[in-house]
Amino acid sequence: APIIVWFRKDLRLDDNLALKAAADSGRRVISLYIREPPAPGNGSLGPAQDWWLHHSLVSLQRSLGNLGAELVFRRGSADTVLDEIVRETGAGSIYWNRRHDPGGIALDTVIKRDLKSRGLMVVSFPGQLLHDPMKLVTGAGGPYRVYTPFWRALERMGDPPSTVEAPRRILAPEANPRSERLADWGLLPTAPDWAREFPEIWTPGEAGAATKLEAFIESAIGGYREGRDFPARPSTSLLSPHLALGEISPARIWHATAGLAGHIATDDVVHFRKELAWREFCYHLLFHFPALPENNWNDRFDAFPWENDDDLFDRWTKGMTGYPMVDAGMRQLWRHGWMHNRVRMIVASFLVKHLMIDWRRGEKWFRQTLVDADPASNAANWQWVAGSGADASPFFRIFNPVLQSEKFDPEGRYIRRFVPELSRLDNRYIHRPFAAPTAALEHAGIALGKDYPCPIVDHGVARARALTAYKSIQGE
Numbered sequence: 213a214p215i216i217v218w219f220r221k222d223l224r225l226d227d228n229l230a231l232k233a234a235a236d237s238g239r240r241v242i243s244l245y246i247r248e249p250p251a252p253g254n255g256s257l258g259p260a261q262d263w264w265l266h267h268s269l270v271s272l273q274r275s276l277g278n279l280g281a282e283l284v285f286r287r288g289s290a291d292t293v294l295d296e297i298v299r300e301t302g303a304g305s306i307y308w309n310r311r312h313d314p315g316g317i318a319l320d321t322v323i324k325r326d327l328k329s330r331g332l333m334v335v336s337f338p339g340q341l342l343h344d345p346m347k348l349v350t351g352a353g354g355p356y357r358v359y360t361p362f363w364r365a366l367e368r369m370g371d372p373p374s375t376v377e378a379p380r381r382i383l384a385p386e387a388n389p390r391s392e393r394l395a396d397w398g399l400l401p402t403a404p405d406w407a408r409e410f411p412e413i414w415t416p417g418e419a420g421a422a423t424k425l426e427a428f429i430e431s432a433i434g435g436y437r438e439g440r441d442f443p444a445r446p447s448t449s450l451l452s453p454h455l456a457l458g459e460i461s462p463a464r465i466w467h468a469t470a471g472l473a474g475h476i477a478t479d480d481v482v483h484f485r486k487e488l489a490w491r492e493f494c495y496h497l498l499f500h501f502p503a504l505p506e507n508n509w510n511d512r513f514d515a516f517p518w519e520n521d522d523d524l525f526d527r528w529t530k531g532m533t534g535y536p537m538v539d540a541g542m543r544q545l546w547r548h549g550w551m552h553n554r555v556r557m558i559v560a561s562f563l564v565k566h567l568m569i570d571w572r573r574g575e576k577w578f579r580q581t582l583v584d585a586d587p588a589s590n591a592a593n594w595q596w597v598a599g600s601g602a603d604a605s606p607f608f609r610i611f612n613p614v615l616q617s618e619k620f621d622p623e624g625r626y627i628r629r630f631v632p633e634l635s636r637l638d639n640r641y642i643h644r645p646f647a648a649p650t651a652a653l654e655h656a657g658i659a660l661g662k663d664y665p666c667p668i669v670d671h672g673v674a675r676a677r678a679l680t681a682y683k684s685i686q687g688e
């Protein structure tokens with residue numbers, strides 16, 4: 213009887229243990245992707261990631277085709293679809309790679325039990341993370357709440373298991389089950405095409421992921437530690453959207469950074485691996501605190517007096533706050549479906565602390581607009597910035613968006629790229645056009661309040677207000 217390989221957030225042939233085991237079994241293999249209805253907490257995708265998913269599935273379909281296999285597309289709840297396919301094909305086993313978001317875990321547990329009770333074989337494999345989150349526990353057997361000891365424990369685990377190559381051949385079933393047409397799923401934007409610039413940056417699919425990894429190792433990992441904070445520099449790997457849908461395994465990335473010691477500073481390699489470990493830590497937190505995307509990890513923040521002004525939120529989403537670094541970030545997000553990590557921290561802090569808007573609204577906006585939207589990394593990082601999370605940055609450390617901008621984009625290159633109306637403004641004022649003398653503005657052709665907004669809040673006032681609000685939830 214054939215084996216069903218159910219693809220989920222593992223849209224790759226390389227280092228795909230479920231696929232490899234099925235292909236090596238010598239049995240016929242049905243490759244399946246199910247478009248599941250959004251379930252709470254299971255990391256449902258937003259429109260930007262849907263764009264990515266569409267192209268990633270096209271790419272996977274093509275690579276499977278090269279091995280003689282077809283990718284079957286079906287919509288519906290996974291238990292029903294799997295039932296139907298078992299009936300249509302007489303399949304006897306289902307293989308999948310485990311997912312670690314709470315909604316996914318809950319669904320998989322039920323599906324596994326049901327299928328097994330009907331005599332089917334269900335086999336699940338690791339691969340979404342470097343290490344099984346169940347294995348990383350504190351000395352007392354509990355979860356980690358602080359990153360540094362988590363990282364030390366992860367280091368102690370040693371390298372992740374070695375990777376497996378893509379199968380050379382897949383034995384197709386005599387007849388594939390019915391497939392829907394991917395084009396009918398409506399994953400791509402209709403007019404207006406807000407994703408039109410995405411292909412300039414991104415090539416969804418595992419070949420695109422491999423190219424990004426190669427380019428990073430060749431030209432960016434050296435100097436990563438320092439360079440990663442400067443948004444105008446091409447210093448980071450841009451692997452996050454590929455990781456989000458599993459087009460490349462974290463173990464593959466980890467191993468690719470081994471053996472560089474001869475020509476790359478160890479500090480750079482370790483720092484990069486520490487970022488991969490942050491992803492792992494976010495999953496660790498989500499695994500042990502499934503409400504992470506919805507509830508404050510620190511429940512003291514439940515009483516935080518959010519202002520939640522809709523107009524200010526709208527201006528933030530559009531990159532019209534009057535703070536160039538914040539606006540550049542929000543516009544990069546809209547145009548590329550991605551934002552540099554340093555700028556994510558700045559815009560998130562601005563939303564929560566300057567505008568006093570609940571981090572959950574920001575988290576949701578990011579989920580809809582990021583191609584790398586990830587239930588663990590997004591929620592954990594938002595809570596980290598808001599100060600409500602595990603091992604969070606203290607609330608009272610309030611980023612000054614102007615100073616951050618001067619420090620990390622000293623020549624205003626990043627700002628000029630995404631806020632072109634300021635492109636002719638002198639370096640001295642590009643971070644704070646509201647402080648520029650009239651002559652400098654005129655020279656740059658900017659009428660403040662018309663061509664570019666005046667600040668929607670004053671930094672000093674906003675800072676004092678945020679600190680007062682924070683005091684109110686401190687309790688004596």
Ligand code: FAD
Pocket residue numbers: 440448449450451452453455456487488489490491492494551552553554556557560578582584585586587589590591593594597
């Ligand atoms: P690199 O610097 O090349 O890092 C390599 C990999 O390490 C990344 O691809 C990513 O998988 C991981 N990584 C790096 N930084 C972090 C981090 N702070 N937390 C967790 N993993 C990290 N990342 C997402 O993948 N999805 C999200 O939805 C997401 N939301 C975020 C929201 C906020 C408010 C903030 C501050 C950060 C968020 N991040 C998220 C983390 C980080 O910004 C991105 O992972 C990073 O910018 C991706 O770019 P890169 O692949 O070039 O990173």
